[in-house]
Amino acid sequence: MRELLLVLNLKSASFLKGLLRLDARSLFKTLTSLLIFGGFAVGMFLLSRGVTTYLLDTAHIGSFLFHRFLSMLLYVFFVTVNVGNIIVCYATLYRSQEVDFLMSLPISHAKIFLIKFVDNFFYSSSTLALIGLAVLLGYGSYFNLPWYFYFFSVFFIFMPFMLIAGVVAVLTLMLLIKIATRVGVRLLLAVMVTVYVSVIYVYFRTTNPVQLVGEVMKHYPDVNAYFGYLDPPLVRYLPNHWVTEFLYWSVNGNVERAIPYFLLLMLSTVGLIVLAGLLARKYYYKTWLAASDAQAMKGMKRSSFRLRFLEFGSRPGVFHSFFLRSPQAEALFKRDFWMFFRDPSQWLHLLLMVVIILIFLSSIASFELHVGQPLMRTVSFLVVFLFNGFLIASVALRFVFPAVSLESDCFWCVRTAPVDLKKLYFHKLRYAFVLTLIVTEVLVVGSATFVGDDAFLLWVAGLCGACMAFTLTSMHLGAGSYFALYKEKNPIRVASSHGASLTFLGSMVYLGAITMILVVPLHQYFESRMFTAVGGTVWLYLPVVVIAVLSLLIACASTGVGLKSIRGDFK
Amino acid sequence: MIELRNVTKKFGSFVAVDNISLKIEKGQFFGFLGPNGAGKTTTIKMMTGLYEPSGGQCLIDGHNIHSNSLPAKRSFGYVPDQPFLYEKLTGREFLYFVGGLFQLPPETIAQRTEEVMGRFELGGFIDKRAEEYSQGMRQRIVLSAALLHDPKVLIIDEPIVGLDPRSARLVKDTLKQKTREGLTVFMSTHLLEIVEELCDRIAIIKSGRIIHEEAQNEAKQFNGHLEEMFLELTK
Numbered sequence A: 001m002r003e004l005l006l007v008l009n010l011k012s013a014s015f016l017k018g019l020l021r022l023d024a025r026s027l028f029k030t031l032t033s034l035l036i037f038g039g040f041a042v043g044m045f046l047l048s049r050g051v052t053t054y055l056l057d058t059a060h061i062g063s064f065l066f067h068r069f070l071s072m073l074l075y076v077f078f079v080t081v082n083v084g085n086i087i088v089c090y091a092t093l094y095r096s097q098e099v100d101f102l103m104s105l106p107i108s109h110a111k112i113f114l115i116k117f118v119d120n121f122f123y124s125s126s127t128l129a130l131i132g133l134a135v136l137l138g139y140g141s142y143f144n145l146p147w148y149f150y151f152f153s154v155f156f157i158f159m160p161f162m163l164i165a166g167v168v169a170v171l172t173l174m175l176l177i178k179i180a181t182r183v184g185v186r187l188l189l190a191v192m193v194t195v196y197v198s199v200i201y202v203y204f205r206t207t208n209p210v211q212l213v214g215e216v217m218k219h220y221p222d223v224n225a226y227f228g229y230l231d232p233p234l235v236r237y238l239p240n241h242w243v244t245e246f247l248y249w250s251v252n253g254n255v256e257r258a259i260p261y262f263l264l265l266m267l268s269t270v271g272l273i274v275l276a277g278l279l280a281r282k283y284y285y286k287t288w289l290a291a292s293d294a295q296a297m298k299g300m301k302r303s304s305f306r307l308r309f310l311e312f313g314s315r316p317g318v319f320h321s322f323f324l325r326s327p328q329a330e331a332l333f334k335r336d337f338w339m340f341f342r343d344p345s346q347w348l349h350l351l352l353m354v355v356i357i358l359i360f361l362s363s364i365a366s367f368e369l370h371v372g373q374p375l376m377r378t379v380s381f382l383v384v385f386l387f388n389g390f391l392i393a394s395v396a397l398r399f400v401f402p403a404v405s406l407e408s409d410c411f412w413c414v415r416t417a418p419v420d421l422k423k424l425y426f427h428k429l430r431y432a433f434v435l436t437l438i439v440t441e442v443l444v445v446g447s448a449t450f451v452g453d454d455a456f457l458l459w460v461a462g463l464c465g466a467c468m469a470f471t472l473t474s475m476h477l478g479a480g481s482y483f484a485l486y487k488e489k490n491p492i493r494v495a496s497s498h499g500a501s502l503t504f505l506g507s508m509v510y511l512g513a514i515t516m517i518l519v520v521p522l523h524q525y526f527e528s529r530m531f532t533a534v535g536g537t538v539w540l541y542l543p544v545v546v547i548a549v550l551s552l553l554i555a556c557a558s559t560g561v562g563l564k565s566i567r568g569d570f571k
Numbered sequence B: 001m002i003e004l005r006n007v008t009k010k011f012g013s014f015v016a017v018d019n020i021s022l023k024i025e026k027g028q029f030f031g032f033l034g035p036n037g038a039g040k041t042t043t044i045k046m047m048t049g050l051y052e053p054s055g056g057q058c059l060i061d062g063h064n065i066h067s068n069s070l071p072a073k074r075s076f077g078y079v080p081d082q083p084f085l086y087e088k089l090t091g092r093e094f095l096y097f098v099g100g101l102f103q104l105p106p107e108t109i110a111q112r113t114e115e116v117m118g119r120f121e122l123g124g125f126i127d128k129r130a131e132e133y134s135q136g137m138r139q140r141i142v143l144s145a146a147l148l149h150d151p152k153v154l155i156i157d158e159p160i161v162g163l164d165p166r167s168a169r170l171v172k173d174t175l176k177q178k179t180r181e182g183l184t185v186f187m188s189t190h191l192l193e194i195v196e197e198l199c200d201r202i203a204i205i206k207s208g209r210i211i212h213e214e215a216q217n218e219a220k221q222f223n224g225h226l227e228e229m230f231l232e233l234t235k
Helices: A002-019 A024-058 A063-094 A097-103 A109-142 A147-183 A185-206 A209-218 A233-237 A239-251 A255-298 A318-323 A327-341 A344-366 A374-403 A411-415 A421-451 A455-482 A491-495 A498-531 A538-566 B040-047 B069-074 B091-101 B106-119 B135-147 B165-180 B192-198 B226-234
Strands: B002-011 B014-024 B029-033 B055-060 B076-079 B153-157 B184-188 B201-206 B209-215
Touching: A002 A109, A024 A063, A024 A109, A024 A498, A063 A109, A063 A147, A063 A239, A063 A255, A063 A491, A097 A109, A097 A255, A109 A147, A109 A255, A109 A498, A147 A185, A147 A239, A147 A255, A185 A344, A233 A239, A239 A255, A327 A344, A327 A421, A327 B091, A344 A374, A344 A421, A344 A491, A374 A421, A374 A455, A374 A491, A374 A498, A411 B091, A421 A455, A421 A538, A455 A498, A455 A538, A498 A538, B002 B040, B014 B040, B014 B055, B014 B201, B014 B209, B029 B040, B029 B192, B040 B055, B040 B153, B040 B184, B055 B069, B076 B135, B091 B106, B091 B135, B106 B135, B135 B153, B135 B165, B153 B165, B165 B184, B165 B192, B184 B192, B192 B226, B201 B226, B209 B226
Parallel strands: B029 B184, B029 B201, B076 B153, B153 B184
Antiparallel strands: B002 B014, B002 B055, B201 B209
């Protein structure tokens, strides 16, 4: 136990030391972080309270149905924490140099596992924890709950809930590596992705919110008649259900019915941690060895993926004369291309993002969002638009933010070569923007078509989407340059670093601002359309211009910061 | 060929390099010595444009590396203390990449790659990815990349560390030959026997300041025993 505490102590001391550094740059970073994280937390708190108030006081959906919605949100939250932990934990538990070092020390494998689990959990879940806590506070403030409710809920309900997601993630990964040593990585990955997507699909199929509202409203106002068969049996075994049941019975003053769910959560958390410890004792070292062997053998297997015209030293062709006009641009492009497609963590994530976008578009296609009152149409347009923005911001966070860090320790060879760093930066910005713009327009135009928006709205969405793509790309590249982690080889860890979280929150604020700019004019537009078949377009000209100017200003500021940072000392 | 004028580097209140000046002529093999943390790598990083000096100027082939960086960078090759390579690229791809950055025509890159392959015996591994390389292999690839564009100046930080005796011999012979052909070498090292074998001139740096400069005498030797002198000066 002593060595465990020693290592964890050292880690927290080093974290705090980094946080409390007193030089101007660090102070600026800390203050900016506090401002953005704090602002975001306040925003989430207000949003959570506002939505709770609206659903319970204006829409009168009732406490039971409200908690069912909450359960679905918590399920999404659970999956996000879980996936976040799975993605980062391979790098943290199996590929980190610190693990190599710890393995050479007289510390048991289970303890190393625990140390790295804690490391991984805080690294990949801290931003999500902040969001969850702000939402919980907003929810509690609606019900005027006492302080001890928050204390209890945070430490004995919310934290165990997140821990379950984290432990399940590392257990899953450990078992997957164990299985992969027998059946091979490719087959396992294919099975895993299929199973994961199916589970999420089945969950939403059985607890579809639209279907849920429809079913409940059939019994309106006697919603209780529906209670008997509302929950599918599977849902009752999920931690998100336990959390909402605890909250539901607590806010209704029935503590006796809430306690079993608290006990269920606590027992499951403790049970899973014990199980993880036992499995780690048996399998962690073996799986770590298997992962190390796989890593060592990876380079020996020659990839069969070849594109002759993009190989180094290939004869210049049509592609070169259009896109790679100078030898430097050619060298940089080919390097980035091959580095990307030879790293499975890069192209697999790209594939995953494409699948998520397709799932999103197919979901949109199944909703009937093009009918209703102007307010509903405004809300549905903005919700779809915001979700598009959220997806684009996620793509930018994952693939654009690490672009400068991916220059890695090897950046010395570019920095000491006669390469204009401004050109290098714009080379990155150009390719990142073109790719983000393609994704954005597919999303925006695709969703607008499925929703059934008219041609004018399609233009508005397309233009705003282009502004959004440009700004989010510039913002993530600029911040990625400012927070560059040249020592970090894993792009996933770069994309989940402190700086990345801050940038993502910044992009959420930007998306919020766009929504605020659009909300009133859009409503006016839909109202005009209701009464005149073609009128109303005038309402949207000014907001589009404002969005374009705002986007340009943010993009210019981000590019300035990025350029200055990329030229800074290379340590 | 290389000139440092009152170069200073501060990290906050810490002065890593304190007002140093040096002038190295064409074809000279210059050894830059000093204990750990004396400021050798910081000086080299300022000379190569990786750090911006807090004061003073670094001139390479008459060009200021910071205000006129591109011509300055065209004239030198750099071998860092840690030979970091792109793990997913092969040695040959890395050489083509560096050649592209120096805007060499593909035929020239191909021809020079063949040359360095022979000189540094890269044939056995040049088409494998860098993630498979040992320290010595990486070192040889990086040195090959530094010489690919036929630079006027070579700036090397600890060139022999990690090399087996055969590779070390190859590197030393190449450096000797290149210096005879007119290459100017600025080398930082801890290994005094290398300095005695290769260098025409040395400077010793301690706590960011140059405390001693010496050139070989007519008998092509340094005055006194280099090791004793180094230990005495840096204690």
